Structure formats: structure tokens, C-alpha cells
Amino acid sequence: MSHSPQPGRVIPDRLTSPAVRALKSWEALLAVVAVTIFLLNAWASPYFLDPWNLSDATFNFTEKAMIAFAMALLIVSGEIDLSVGAIVALASTAMGVAMGMGAPTPVLVAVGLATGLACGAFNGALVARFGLPSIVVTIGTMSLFRGISYIVLGDRAFTGYPASFAWFGQGYVVWVITVELVIFAISAVVFAVLLHRTSFGRTVYAIGNNATAARFSGIRVDRVRFILFLLTGLMSGIAAVCLTSRLGSTRPSIAAGFELEVVTIVVLGGVSILGGSGTIPGVVLAAFVLGLVTFGLGLLNVPGIVMSIVVGLLLIGVIAVPRLISKLRT
Amino acid sequence: MSILKSREVVLGGVILLLLAAIASRFPGFVAPANLARVFTDTSPLILLALGQMAVILTKCIDLSVAANLALCGMVAALMDGMGVPMPVILGTVVAMGAGLGAINGALVWGLGIPSIVVTLGTMTIYRGSIFLLTEGAWINAHQMSDAFKAVPRQVIGGLPVMAWIAVGAIAGVAVLMTRTPLGRAFYAVGGNPHAAVYTGISVGRTQFAAFVLAGALAGLTGYLWVARYAVAYVDIAGGFELDVVAACVIGGIAIAGGAGTVAGAVMGALFLGIIKNALPVVGISPFWQMAISGAAILAAIAFNARRQGPGRIILKRAEVRT
Numbered sequence: 001m002s003h004s005p006q007p008g009r010v011i012p013d014r015l016t017s018p019a020v021r022a023l024k025s026w027e028a029l030l031a032v033v034a035v036t037i038f039l040l041n042a043w044a045s046p047y048f049l050d051p052w053n054l055s056d057a058t059f060n061f062t063e064k065a066m067i068a069f070a071m072a073l074l075i076v077s078g079e080i081d082l083s084v085g086a087i088v089a090l091a092s093t094a095m096g097v098a099m100g101m102g103a104p105t106p107v108l109v110a111v112g113l114a115t116g117l118a119c120g121a122f123n124g125a126l127v128a129r130f131g132l133p134s135i136v137v138t139i140g141t142m143s144l145f146r147g148i149s150y151i152v153l154g155d156r157a158f159t160g161y162p163a164s165f166a167w168f169g170q171g172y173v174v175w176v177i178t179v180e181l182v183i184f185a186i187s188a189v190v191f192a193v194l195l196h197r198t199s200f201g202r203t204v205y206a207i208g209n210n211a212t213a214a215r216f217s218g219i220r221v222d223r224v225r226f227i228l229f230l231l232t233g234l235m236s237g238i239a240a241v242c243l244t245s246r247l248g249s250t251r252p253s254i255a256a257g258f259e260l261e262v263v264t265i266v267v268l269g270g271v272s273i274l275g276g277s278g279t280i281p282g283v284v285l286a287a288f289v290l291g292l293v294t295f296g297l298g299l300l301n302v303p304g305i306v307m308s309i310v311v312g313l314l315l316i317g318v319i320a321v322p323r324l325i326s327k328l329r330t
Numbered sequence: 331m332s333i334l335k336s337r338e339v340v341l342g343g344v345i346l347l348l349l350a351a352i353a354s355r356f357p358g359f360v361a362p363a364n365l366a367r368v369f370t371d372t373s374p375l376i377l378l379a380l381g382q383m384a385v386i387l388t389k390c391i392d393l394s395v396a397a398n399l400a401l402c403g404m405v406a407a408l409m410d411g412m413g414v415p416m417p418v419i420l421g422t423v424v425a426m427g428a429g430l431g432a433i434n435g436a437l438v439w440g441l442g443i444p445s446i447v448v449t450l451g452t453m454t455i456y457r458g459s460i461f462l463l464t465e466g467a468w469i470n471a472h473q474m475s476d477a478f479k480a481v482p483r484q485v486i487g488g489l490p491v492m493a494w495i496a497v498g499a500i501a502g503v504a505v506l507m508t509r510t511p512l513g514r515a516f517y518a519v520g521g522n523p524h525a526a527v528y529t530g531i532s533v534g535r536t537q538f539a540a541f542v543l544a545g546a547l548a549g550l551t552g553y554l555w556v557a558r559y560a561v562a563y564v565d566i567a568g569g570f571e572l573d574v575v576a577a578c579v580i581g582g583i584a585i586a587g588g589a590g591t592v593a594g595a596v597m598g599a600l601f602l603g604i605i606k607n608a609l610p611v612v613g614i615s616p617f618w619q620m621a622i623s624g625a626a627i628l629a630a631i632a633f634n635a636r637r638q639g640p641g642r643i644i645l646k647r648a649e650v651r652t
Binding site: 082126130131132133135136137139140141142143144145146147148150151153154155252260263264267273274303305306307308309311312313315316319320323324327 | 391393437440441442443444446447448450451452453454455457458459460461462466564572575576579585586615617618619620621622623624625627628631632635
């Protein structure tokens with residue numbers, strides 16, 4: 001939104017060694033922050049290091065991070081999707097309706113993913129096909145999607161999902177490793193490969209740095225944007241399956257405020273909100289940091305609303321401090 | 331033909347059609363007394379939309395306005411509980427709102443952090459601070475003094491004070507936008523930041539001013555909101571920031587900055603306000619409200635996108651050489 005020109009992916013200085021560069025990177029800073037908070041948690045509460053407890057802690061970030069990976073690509077390309085929380089709600093509502101009609105678990109999952117894809121396609125079509133600004137489109141679809149959930153559900157809630165459906169949000173793969181954690185890890189790898197190791201990933205950076213130049217160099221900008229919205233919708237659908245399964249119920253207010261937490265994870269992960277730069281490992285670390293902060297504060301009985309102060313301070317502080325330091329140096 | 335090209339005229343026409351459609355089944359809705367009530371109900375949205383408009387004009391966005399409103403409203407209620415006189419409370423909430431806006435503005439101006447990131451952060455900080463002040467307690471009607479609750483409801487010349495404040499703010503911001511150097515600077519900075527710098531306008535300072543204006547209006551609205559509904563709690567006006575942005579978008583304020591009018595922002599807010607008030611009257615469940623306002627936002631931006639022309643050109647864009 002602010003207008004300072006953005007360097008994006010800066011060509012590194014040849015004179016500094018790769019090791020020094022790695023240490024100075026955003027990811028290194030986040031890793032230090034994550035380890036510090038982990039140690040602080042372990043020091044503050046004797047229950048923290050219990051494996052079952054650590055396993056529970058992962059629920060603080062897994063669902064949001066799944067969406068954050070797709071959102072990271074979207075933001076790198078210079079767009080944003082504020083409707084992800086509403087997509088989760090609508091996908092969850094659709095699964096509830098399907099359950100009411102007696103659908104078995106595989107159908108429920110298919111319905112959730114299909115709803116997510118459909119919502120993503122709707123956003124993508126409006127942004128890519130008609131060239132509308134994504135921040136406004138998705139503020140509109142945020143109300144629209146969640147509104148449809150309210151129309152369908154009113155003040156009721158869908159409960160009574162089949163027992164086999166609980167596996168996605170409550171199941172374990174081995175010992176304390178949850179199904180959600182595995183989905184989180186797989187999507188992290190998939191999106192890291194997609195962004196950093198494929199030509200598709202390079203086009204995403206190219207569009208984020210200069211969409212006009214990308215268009216002139218033969219990149220089908222609108223198609224890439226559409227695919228990115230589709231991916232965000234799909235990941236929101238997957239998150240909806242996990243969250244609905246974990247809670248065992250659907251309410252129209254489910255996943256309220258998710259969009260802002262997801263954007264916070266992405267921005268904290270070092271992705272420039274103006275597009276053109278950012279990495280998936282950064283987003284993974286940011287998810288860890290936020291998950292550890294909220295869980296640690298929870299162990300200390302700090303109320304949720306106070307945690308949000310900490311998260312807000314962290315978001316602004318992590319971005320402001322390096323800029324302040326470089327400003328004071330010059 | 332040129333009249334039809336004006337967004338404000340089209341939007342005004344849409345609002346009249348909407349009113350006519352409602353009136354065809356429920357004539358009571360367009361009775362002057364009811365319209366005055368709808369306007370009063372919409373006053374908070376109008377006040378915030380005016381501030382948000384200034385911010386959006388300068389290519390920024392303020393997601394913290396609703397949290398600012400809630401924090402200032404809570405402080406007003408707490409001050410009333412301590413027996414502070416009304417004029418002091420009013421002065422404090424406006425100054426405090428402006429101060430909170432100045433924090434946003436300073437981070438955007440001084441450190442060049444994108445406004446969406448800054449206000450995403452301050453939104454959670456401001457709202458969390460309410461909890462720190464009160465530990466989550468509510469302040470209810472019986473804990474507020476009569477004078478505190480009376481101000482926005484006092485009827486003068488057929489309209490409550492709350493509505494008159496909105497009218498005053500509309501007039502004030504309209505003059506600011508069209509008759510002062512600062513108003514021109516808002517448009518210039520959003521229309522063409524580089525050219526603005528060369529004409530001697532500080533982009534950062536102008537954005538700072540827009541945030542301070544939005545914050546001051548949010549602070550004032552915080553008092554009005556709490557006093558009118560006679561309750562203050564942490565989640566007051568939760569999610570309202572998006573209604574405010576929606577009102578601006580429906581009103582034709584370009585999210586890319588530089589284009590939009592006070593009349594547009596006011597009518598965008600009125601459009602949402604009329605829908606909100608009319609739904610129960612025409613017998614549609616309030617659960618439809620979000621979906622309808624979402625559809626209205628999408629329709630409005632699709633409509634605005636068809637007419638690309640900038641609103642008010644202060645500094646021309648450079649010719650694109652190919």
C-alpha cells in the first residue's frame with residue numbers, strides 16, 4: 001500500500017560469503033527468535049517439554065500455516081486474499097450440509113476441498129479475468145462467503161460428524177505426530193519446491209516484481225494469478241477439513257479472523273506485502289514462532305486477547321527494528 | 331451523459347431506487363422520522379468512512395480504526411466512571427484517537443512500513459489494550475452518568491446530536507478536501523507520489539496527516555458509540571474496519587489512491603446503512619445481511635472498474651513511452 005519502491009529479490013553482494021549471508025538472513029533471525037521462545041517456554045513451565053504437550057502445541061499453527069503457504073505465493077505475486085477465513089467457514093458449512101444428507105467421510109472431504117476450490121476460482125476469476133484489485137474483491141467475497149454460511153446455518157451448528165471423519169483433526173500417524181502436523185509438513189515441502197525449484201515459482205516472483213515486464217516477457221500473468229487463488233482456495237478447503245474434524249462441529253463463526261492471522265504469519269515470515277520477495281522456510285519459521293508464543297502464553301494463563309497484543313507487537317517489532325537500526329546507521 | 335458518468339450521481343440513483351423499492355412495500359420506511367433514524371444509525375460508519383477515505387486517497391489503508399474506536403470508547407466510559415466532566419472526556423477521546431492514528435502514521439512515515447502491516451499490528455494491540463485496562467469487564471448503562479449517555483441522543487431541530495456531528499464532519503472534511511492545500515496534497519500523493527515529491531509535497535507527512543485525521547474521527551466515534559448504546563466492552567465494533575473500507579469502496583474511492591469524493595464515501599456508508607436497517611423491515615432474516623453487503627461490494631467494484639478515469643487530477647501521470 002505504501003509507495004516506496006521495493007527492491008524485491010536483491011542480487012547478493014559477491015564479496016560476502018554464503019555463510020555470512022545465511023546468518024544475516026531473515027530466516028536466521030526468525031530461527032533465533034523461535035529457539036529463544038522455545039527455551040523461554042521450557043524455562044517458564046515444567047509441563048512444556050512433555051511430548052504430548054508439544055504435540056498439542058502444533059494445533060496453534062498447523063491449520064493457519066497450511067493456508068499461509070498458499071497465501072505466501074499469492075502475496076509474493078503482489079496479490080492478497082482476505083477471504084480465506086470465510087472460505088474455511090463455507091467449506092465447513094458445505095461439509096455439514098453433506099453430512100446432513102448422510103454422506104460418508106470421503107465424500108465429506110471431497111465436498112470440503114471442492115468448495116475451497118470453487119471459492120478460490122471465484123476470487124481468481126474476479127481478479128484475473130476482470131482485473132479488479134484483490135484486496136477489495138476479497139473483502140467483498142469475505143462477506144459473501146461467510147454470509148452464505150450464516151444464511152445456511154442461521155444460529156444453528158452442525159454436529160455429529162462420523163467417527164472416521166475425526167481422524168483428520170484428532171488422529172495420530174505415529175505416537176505424538178498428528179495427522180495435521182503431517183499435512184502441514186507435506187504442504188510446506190510441496191510449496192517450497194513449487195516456489196523455489198520450479199519455473200512456475202520464478203514466474204510468481206517475476207509477476208510480483210513487475211507484472212507488466214512479466215507480461216511482456218511472455219508470462220501468462222492472469223493465468224498464474226488465477227492458479228494462485230485456486231491454490232489458496234484449495235488449502236483453505238484442506239484447513240477446513242482439519243479444523244471441522246478437530247472441533248467436530250461447524251458454526252458460521254468458525255475460523256473468524258483467520259485471514260489476519262494467516263497474513264501475519266506470511267508477513268512475519270519475511271514475505272514483502274508489496275510482492276516480489278519472500279521464502280517458504282521463512283513462513284514455516286514464522287508459524288513456529290507464532291505457535292510457540294501463543295502456546296507459551298497459554299501455559300502461563302495469559303488470556304487470548306493479551307496474546308494478540310504480543311502478536312501485534314511482534315509483527316511490527318520484527319519489521320520495524322531492522323529498519324530502525326539501518327536508519328540510525330545512516 | 332456526463333452526469334451519468336459521475337459515480338456519485340449513479341450511486342445516488344441506486345440509493346433512491348433502493349429506497350423506492352423498500353417504500354413500495356413498506357411506506358413507513360421513508361417517513362422522515364425513520365430516515366432520520368437510519369441516518370443516525372449510520373453516523374458512526376459515515377464518520378469512520380470520512381477518515382478512511384483520506385487514508386485510502388494517500389495509497390494507504392487503516393485496519394485499526396475499529397480497534398481505535400473501541401479503545402477510545404472504553405477510555406471515555408472509564409473517565410465518566412471517575413466523574414470527569416464531559417468537555418474533558420470529549421477532548422481526551424479526540425486527542426487520544428488522533429494519537430493512536432499518529433502512531434500508525436509515524437510507523438508508515440518514519441520507517442516506511444507498509445500501512446496494511448502497521449495497522450494489522452496496531453489493530454490487535456489497540457484492541458488488546460482494552461482488556462489490559464478493564465481485565466475484560468463490561469461497563470453497563472447503570473455505571474454511566476446520565477450526562478454521558480445524553481449527549482449523542484439529545485435532539486436538536488429534529489435530529490439527534492450524533493447525526494449533527496456526522497453532518498458537521500461531512501461539511502468539515504468536504505471543505506478540507508476541496509478547499510485546502512492539505513486536501514489537495516491527499517489527492518496528489520495518491521495520484522502520483524513521485525510528482526508530488528517534486529512539487530514539494532512530503533508524501534510521508536501527508537500520509538501521517540491522513541492517519542491522524544482518521545484516528546481523531548475514530549476516537550470521537552468511540553465516545554458516541556459507547557454513549558449511544560450505553561455499553562462498553564472489549565469486542566465493541568469488532569470487524570467494523572472492513573465495513574468502513576467497504577463503504578469507501580462502494581462509494582467509489584479508488585483503493586489504489588488518488589480518486590474519490592466525500593459525497594461518494596458518505597453515500598457508500600448510507601447504502602450499507604439503509605440495507606442494514608431495511609432487512610428486518612422487509613422481513614429478510616438478518617443472517618442475509620453479510621451476503622448482501624458482500625454482493626453489493628463486488629457489484630460496486632465491478633461497476634467502478636468499467637470506468638477507469640481518475641476522479642480529481644491534481645498531478646498528471648507521466649506519458650507512458652513504449
